[in-house]
Amino acid sequence: MSREKNKRDQILYSASEVFAQKGYHDANVLEIANQAAIGKGTIYEYFDSKMTLYLEVIKFNIERYLTRIRNQVLSKTTFDERLHAFIICHTEILSENFKYAGLMMNNSADVVFNSKNSHETLKILADTRHEIVQIILDILTIGHEEGKFSSDHLDYYADLFFEMLNRSALRSLVMQLSKEKQQQEQKLLIHMLINGIRH
Amino acid sequence: MSREKNKRDQILYSASEVFAQKGYHDANVLEIANQAAIGKGTIYEYFDSKMTLYLEVIKFNIERYLTRIRNQVLSKTTFDERLHAFIICHTEILSENFKYAGLMMNNSADVVFNSKNSHETLKILADTRHEIVQIILDILTIGHEEGKFSSDHLDYYADLFFEMLNRSALRSLVMQLSKEKQQQEQKLLIHMLINGIRH
Amino acid sequence: MSREKNKRDQILYSASEVFAQKGYHDANVLEIANQAAIGKGTIYEYFDSKMTLYLEVIKFNIERYLTRIRNQVLSKTTFDERLHAFIICHTEILSENFKYAGLMMNNSADVVFNSKNSHETLKILADTRHEIVQIILDILTIGHEEGKFSSDHLDYYADLFFEMLNRSALRSLVMQLSKEKQQQEQKLLIHMLINGIRH
Amino acid sequence: MSREKNKRDQILYSASEVFAQKGYHDANVLEIANQAAIGKGTIYEYFDSKMTLYLEVIKFNIERYLTRIRNQVLSKTTFDERLHAFIICHTEILSENFKYAGLMMNNSADVVFNSKNSHETLKILADTRHEIVQIILDILTIGHEEGKFSSDHLDYYADLFFEMLNRSALRSLVMQLSKEKQQQEQKLLIHMLINGIRH
DNA sequence: GATGAATGAGCCTTCATTCAT
């Protein structure tokens, strides 16, 4: 890994931290530079603008998220195992990086909406969400193949399930639920999904 | 209704529009004033600061939302009717006020987080969400009373269902689904809820 | 005294209070109106502008000061008595109206300097100072007539003595000197004046 | 001298000019920046706020004043020489920097009084005045050591003399007195001081 | 005459971005 790549990542890490803690507008470039222990001007050697950096940060974190999720999910084979792995892993990542969660899970549409290249950037955000939903869809498809439910509307269920899981994980964190209570709610979530889909 | 109340509402309407379109930070007070066809200073006669206005806008829209939802929901008696009414009404409001949706449904936590009085304001936001979830919980309780499902974990389901409905309605709008397709998905949603809860 | 005159004075009293406490720029018209228990607009029925009001306030207070000083001083006849009366009375007024002191004694030149009619207003301020110095000069002239010192440079001494007395009185207040210590310093002041003048 | 120090001083010089001409409130930051031929934002690289700048300007000018006064006064040894040097130098500085005079000699208490850190800043202003008075007191002490007068109340006399000298110098400037007349009044001042103190 | 709602000019301050070193 080249020195350049290192410094770029260094910025991305620091920016993740700061954006996560302060949000796009209240984060400022100087703080990110300080966090990365580099000069303010250096950021502009690697990123065109604050907005570009922000989008790269989101992509960066989603990439990290996706890599980890895929590692966990694809190491399993059955529907039950994969779903379980997904829920566990997703919740884990969220609790580990409570601060970063918003960067990945919230659609930052409001932030991006008014930037010059809003069209392009909104597409990126939509695409990344789509990619996560796709993983869920893959899991559901296995469920269908296992005869657990029909293949109807699986994309709809996948989309909704992502939202449910997010909310459920966030709830656990905000309410500081015990490990047991957390596991109980995870079971409810799975139950809700499977029975909700089945006809 | 006094002249004062009128102008205050006038500002709230205009601010809703601008905040919804641009988000908190990219909206500026002058634009809100122009939209309301009043002077910039007038806004500060009715609201202490931009942030105060923003929070009042959220409360204002949630109030409108809650009033309308309650009118529709409470005019029904059975679980099925009330749930249906809630879904229809919620979806309707969202589609009518696509722009404003974010002001009510997103938790604006990131915007508020760094403001001085963040503690108090975050509480307001949490409270309003809670109020909506409470309406759903009331509906679910009727379902329980009708023997449709047990009373276990209803608050958890209510919380999640709100997220699901939001996402579902948003999907319809973004994907510009036909009326039929929309109704179909609503049925799926209800199905998912009822079967998901039932043990 | 007409109702109008009353309201005008009412404003002048309130404005004195507020200007004295906050200074010209940090005082605001609303506060003065509130203090006078009248509407903000009413002030502009009696005074053209905030600056005009400020100048009238200064004149108003100097008038009150001069009237009182003259009453005291002119009731005496000898140099010693008059000088003593002047010192006592001046110190008394300052201690009673510590807050207002600045309005009379400081030259508000810096405040006025940039107003549109600065030339005219600066003249007013200079004139009022001159009027006070004139009273001192009259006292000194009696001292000369009593053979206490020559008539040379009496205007110079009068001018300086006003500054000395002001500082001396201010010192007493700031340092919160005891009555005895105060009287001692007054004696020193008189001593300094008489011996300073005498050749 | 570093580039930074240069620019900071550059700002201090320009700010002295503008503050002296317009007073604190009527001076505005843009004008100071223009005067210094720099961007408005640059001022905030060197000073936290307009108020901070103002206080630094006062300190800056008093420092210049004190340095110069001390150089002149300490190069002399006898009471007469030192006193004369002080008067000459003080008057000189005032006439050279007529505009800046107010920044050093007036207590800017009214400007500062309502600022947030008023307590701290008022102390600074009081301290600087004290420092000047101390120089006078040192001179008077030499006079006492030379047997010219007793050591009683010298601090009181020093305090008052500062006020007298200021007024005297200001008078000269305002009245545009001739060099001769000026020197004559200086003699009167010294005479007044020495005879005023002597018992 | 009295009022205070409405106004907008004006100002301090921030901060993303540039560019000379």
Next chain:
DNA sequence: GATGAATGAAGGCTCATTCAT
């Protein structure tokens, strides 16, 4: 490549003043 001093556009907010009632 790295830096950070310099910049100025932009924006929230204040408040003296006006004027319709």
